Amino acid sequence: MPTLGALVRRSELCLRFVDGEDALRYGERPVEAVAEGAWAMDTAIAARNDSLRNVLLILPVADHAGSGEAQKAGKLIRWPDLEGVAGVILAGSAGCDGVPEELVVAARRYGVPLLTVPDDVPQAWARIFPVIRQEQQRELRQHADQLKAMQRLAMEPDGLRRLLRWLARQISGYAVLVDSTGTPLYSFPEAPVELLAQAGEDIQRVVTKRTRSAAVYLKSQVAHILSIGGEEPSAILVVAREAPFPSPLRSLVADAASLLWLRWRVEELGRHGRQVDLAEGHSREAALHLLMLGNIHGARRVTEALGSRLPDFTRVYIVECPAGLRDDYAGMCSDVTGGRAWIVRCPVYARHLIVLAPADSEEADAPLDQALRTLAASRPGCYVGAGQIVALRDTAAGYEQAFHALAVARGIPARCATFSSREDITALLGPGGRRWAMKALRPLLVYRPERRQDPDSEELRATLASWLAFYNGATKQLKIHRNTLSARLRHIERLLGCDLSDLRTQSELQLALRLLDQSPRHTMSEPDEVTLDVLLDTPETLHWAQAHLSSLRKGEPRLLETLRTWLSSNARLDMTASVLGLSVPATRKRLVRIEGVLARSLLNAPSARYDMVLAFRILDRRAMPPKQEIA
Missing domain, CATH: 1.10.10.2840 (PucR C-terminal helix-turn-helix domain)
Structure with missing residues (x-):
């Protein structure tokens, strides 16, 4: 809104302060309206102080010509009831010399600035009113533009920082957002360490809810501190500039505070949501790891803690998607499967999603299978490999099937393929195969570490299985450093007396591990010891x-x-x-x-x-x- 000083500076209005010092004392006083002085003479209206707040009153100076009339006017004007008015204009005065001294003294006593204008009351009102209205409309348009600009900035990806930067530039100073402990979160241009230290006591007053806001006059800055948001956790906005904050800037800061809090809450909720998603992702990954190791009971405990239940039979799908879009595709897979599938972000391949779909029968699984095929067909760069229906304990085999099918899917127009089953060699080797595997891996199976912190037999066996499946990708699946993986592999080589870089050795060890995963079958017709070549x-x-x-x-x-x-x-x-x-x-x-x-x-x-x-x-x-x- 316009100020008293701004109106006086408008030469076409011919306004003058009676007391020249009033320009400094009251020049920044806001003016919301202009009214004829009859309001001030009406005791009933004048008693309602709020109705006259920031109103500029016009009185005819003719009413005060002569000493007697001036004394009468001084008695009629109830000066205490004029508290909060923008000022009083004496209309029809040719200059300041004709203003009765009694009025000047009374006005000074009650903090009411006096002004003169040569026009009479109607003419003065007709000149001043359009100027006030025009200025108010201009400020409304400017305010609307500022709100739109702030809303646009708040909606951008880095909205909080952008909004703070914009606010700091508008006030030509600093804008800092601190958390409920008083720690700066975001600042522009940079965190004013000295200023925050000087205002530290007042910031703590706002942080501890002893006051909602505070205005601090520091050595070279004027700082405003206010709590933003009405819910916990709240944040504190600190703005500072070299000059005092005029009314428009105070309004701007208040508007920005609301948007800053909303944007900050959105980011806090998003950060919390990402933490929850990350924790759930780790839990899903842990459940998958247990399934790959055959630990069905442990995997079920993890999934039940997340409110899900693993099916007794499943079909494993691997969805390969463009880099950087895995989270989006995870949501798509969840939608097309109706939330029935267990979806895990592959810890080894950054472009892979592993989908464990319930599959009691081929017929029951058909709609879900078709939905994933449709997803692959409609999304360029998306490929789907599907395994056969397997028991939950055979999830590792189902994963390998899906991985082989994915290799086929990359080369066909449909971009989706199902594993073509062939008989597993482990089923052809009989009980003798398990005995051979036990002998081949015996040094590893009976190993006991000398130190408690060293990996035991189970950890080394899991390391070997993961490395044979994923090579260096085992570090991602096992969540260990590559140096740790190398050290474990060297230790396994020493225990088994073999060279793990040899592919023939790798194939034998992988076969032995697969045979150990089978349920033992005892017969009396097999010899106690048998070589692999005889088995084959x-x-x-x-x-x-x-x-x-x-x-x-x-x-x-x-x-x-x-x-x-x-x-x-x-x-x-x-x-x-x-x-x-x-x-x-x-x-x-x-x-x-x-x-x-x-x-x-x-x-x-x-x-x-x-x-x-x-x-x-x-x-x-x-x-x-x-x-x-x-x-």
């Missing part, structure tokens, strides 16, 4: 190996040769490329083609490379001449 030398295993490589053996010979060379080179692309006389990218392209033919993942872990090694091992032994086999 059966018609059933030969049929298994032929089935695994049949698609390659019927196709291009060079693909079979490439796979054999890659496996014999310890799955190293550079060595394979050198042997084949190809570039590394060309070798990779061939292996990607082989993945499509086999419908299995090879390059990325978990990989089917171990089964491929065993398949070649079985076929190569059958192809050996008898004396070479004896040798």
